Amino acid sequence: MKLLYIEELDSTNRWAKENVDVLDDMTVVYTYNQTAGRGRLNRSWSYMGEGNIYASVVLKPSDRMSEVYSNLTQLLCLVLAQTFEEYGAEPKIKWPNDIRINGKKISGILAESVIDLNHELKGIVLGFGVNLNVSKDLISSIDQPATSLNLEIGINIDKELFLKNLLDKFCLLYNDFIREGFLLIREDYKRRAEFLNKEVSVKVFDKIYSGVAVDVTESGALKIVDKDNNENILLIGDIL
């Protein structure tokens, strides 16, 4: 992987998308000063100081969209969880790609694709923010329960080393993942899922689906069963 550090950016995702033509496949753009980070569903990603990671991986697997590309956030989510575990933390996955520790969010992933006028795929930008070193005061000032690795394990984290560990894991699995799809990681992903066998409500655009989350399918979708025993397979959505 090629690492590209930029001292300050509004958003690594925005910058990577704008420069996708000149960036090689497997380039990681990162900064420690992100001034206007973006999250999913038009939310923002708060700046938590320069002890944390704000990064985007640029991937160019082919010029045609493929179903498996939408599962790449789940691959990144799994390797993030595995990296947190190496530090002794116990991360849990909230489908599809949030990671929480003790019920509090510690990282976020935003995947965006760049498609040209001929419908060719120019690249996929996989952005992620990881809270590694945040003060207690700052973390409690944001609008949802959040945490940071230093607060969970009581030591300061070497952010460069964390990033290296994470990207090494991602690279090791990436080619097989593109070939084999979500099935490659399904069991490892499910083992860390905090939602399975629990009653959940999932928001998909304007609709809410409620029921017991019984499985994550071979293609990474969430299977829920409602009180009348109807099955719903959800490909996108947010567990509320």
Ligand code: BTN
């Ligand atoms: C979410 O949980 O809603 C996704 C948050 C993604 C934040 C990261 S930080 C680096 C990259 N650049 C952005 O503007 N957003 C992503």
